[in-house]
Amino acid sequence: MYYYNVVRYGARPDASADAAGAFHRAWADACRSTRPATVYVPPGVYLVSTATFSGPCHGHVAVTFAIAGTLVAPSGLGGRGSSGRWITFENLDGLVVSGGTLDGRGRALWACRLRRSDCPTPTSSLTIANSRDVVVAGVRSVDSELFHVVVIQCVGVTVRGVVVEAPADSPNTDGIHLHRSSHVAVYDARISTGDDCVSIGPGNSHLWIERVACGPGHGISIGSLGKQEGMAVEAVENVTVKTTWFTGTTNGLRIKTWGGTKRGFVRGVTFADATMVAVDNPIIIDQRYCPGGGASCAGKSAASSSIRISDVRYVGIRGTSATPVAVTFDCSRSNPCSGIHLQDVALTYYHGRPAAARSSCRNAQGSTLGLVLPPSCL
DSSP: OEEEEGGGGTOOTEEEEEOHHHHHHHHHHHHHOSSOEEEEEOSSEEEOSOEEEEOOOGGGOOEEEEEOSEEEOOSSSSOSOSSSEEEEEESOBSOEEESOEEEOOOHHHHHHHHHOSOOOOOOEEEEEESOEEEEEESOEEESOSSOSEEEESOEEEEEESOEEEOOTTOTTOOSEEEESOEEEEEEEEEEEOSSOSEEEOTTEEEEEEEEEEEOSSOOEEEEEESOSOSSSOEEEEEEEEEEEEEESOSEEEEEEEOSEEEEEEEEEEEEEEEEEEEESEEEEEETTOOTTOSHHHHHHHHSOEEEEEEEEEEEEEEEEESSSEEEEEEOOSSSOEEEEEEEEEEEEEESSSEEOOEEEEESEEEEEEEEEESOOOO
16 A cells, blocks of 8 residues: 655645645545555645545556545635535545545635625535545534535445534535435434435435434435426435434425426335434425525425325334424325335424324325324325
8 A cells, every 4th residue: 555645745734825736746646556545634734725636546546535634625705616616536436535524614605695695606525426436434524615525426435434513504514415326325424514414316326324313404305306497307216214313403304306397206215213302394205395485486385296206114213393293294286195104103292391293294195004103194
């Protein structure tokens, strides 16, 4: 194994100068290596403007990017360009990204977006794009401007032991976002953020998500699908979400689609072994999703979604709802949800004292097995 220490390439571990150039030089040498290589970031704090590490590497040799220190983005606004990405790895086979902290310094951008509409393009902190057989392990992401970790157009990615930290009011700071990828596994994540803890966008299949603690945040969400009209079919299938904990989140287990004529489907989803503590919407399918409200949502909310939802299982879901309605299936009238299965569900409404919760169904068909509380409305 060859090691390429970024300090030897000129990176300063005191954040006194932009280290992006040194990081790129170390990466170029590692990527040219004829043997497995490691780019090593020693303990310290490194200022990095924008960095893209591209492949394929020589002979498709696997490269490890090992971070023992902290990478910090430029402070203030507009120092990261308009690509929407801060740290990117793309077109790689066998990449490993391990350890370290990524500090996105997103607070200035969040504040700008609350006041103005002409803010610079927000950036996602870590993006893995167009790659295969990748491992992201032990990374801590703090205060990203946008999404913390993005996996896009990849096959065979494992995200393990990731920690995400951002305040509950930070906008669009999804913890882990998966998009148009397959055979992705997420294990042992601890996520506190202002949007979805894990968001599963269109084009994903064969996903396994296990042992994720979420809160604050908007839960684990499939969608939103159907926002942009067009010919391409948006699909999500074969997803397992197992052993999860939600504390004080807006949602727990959510599927969301926009109203409209965009075609697509969500099918073959299993949510198993989830614990809810004071969650607003522990179980929810929302096919009239349109955040923000106003006139632009009036038509969308009333329209029937053309996204078909079928074969969704909820097994072993327990805990407390912060609202009286703990289970909501609000499905399309033209494409009703089918094959919804509830098994061993025990959710109560807790608002100072425990009380019975309710279910709400619209255009939903399915079955139950075992104890199901609140009583099913399917």
